Amino acid sequence: MPVSTNMFTDLLALARSARDHAYAPYSHFRVGAALLTRDGRRFGGCNVENASYGLCNCAERTALFSAVAAGCRPGDFAALAVIADGDSPVSPCGACRQVMAELCDGAMPVLMANLRGDTQQATVAALLPDSFKLPPT
Numbered sequence: 001m002p003v004s005t006n007m008f009t010d011l012l013a014l015a016r017s018a019r020d021h022a023y024a025p026y027s028h029f030r031v032g033a034a035l036l037t038r039d040g041r042r043f044g045g046c047n048v049e050n051a052s053y054g055l056c057n058c059a060e061r062t063a064l065f066s067a068v069a070a071g072c073r074p075g076d077f078a079a080l081a082v083i084a085d086g087d088s089p090v091s092p093c094g095a096c097r098q099v100m101a102e103l104c105d106g107a108m109p110v111l112m113a114n115l116r117g118d119t120q121q122a123t124v125a126a127l128l129p130d131s132f133k134l135p136p137t
């Protein structure tokens, strides 16, 4: 499903405001994400850290899991945007790439950005080629 430039601008704005809710007292690295569904709904997400560091949840997964909790299912998603403060656009971690591979079509675009307006785009399949999936039972 093609995503217009206007829609990406809109998603990035939502990701930027979701970032304001980041809970990152350990890394101080605040991240925001915004997920667009095929039927036009949008879900924001931020990173949520924990004193037990391994429990930290990334902005991308917060957005994806919020959408699933609202009833969305694999195949329902059209695009994901993610933004953080850095010299270059933020690149999703391996855990988030695996979750994207589970829930999103390989062709789904992911827009990565930084606060100064640099952007980079990739598909889910390009971010995690040959991803692990269980065979159908």
Ligand SMILES: O=c1ccn([C@H]2C[C@H](O)[C@@H](CO)O2)c(=O)[nH]1
Binding pocket: 024, 027, 029, 030, 031, 046, 047, 048, 049, 056, 057, 058, 059, 060, 082, 090, 091, 092, 093, 096
């Ligand atoms: O794409 C990314 C990369 C990192 N983080 C979070 C996880 C952790 O809270 C902090 C530092 O890694 O940034 C995200 O939310 N998304």
Ligand SMILES: [Zn+2]
Binding pocket: 058, 059, 060, 061, 092, 093, 094, 095, 096, 097
């Ligand atoms: Zn991640």
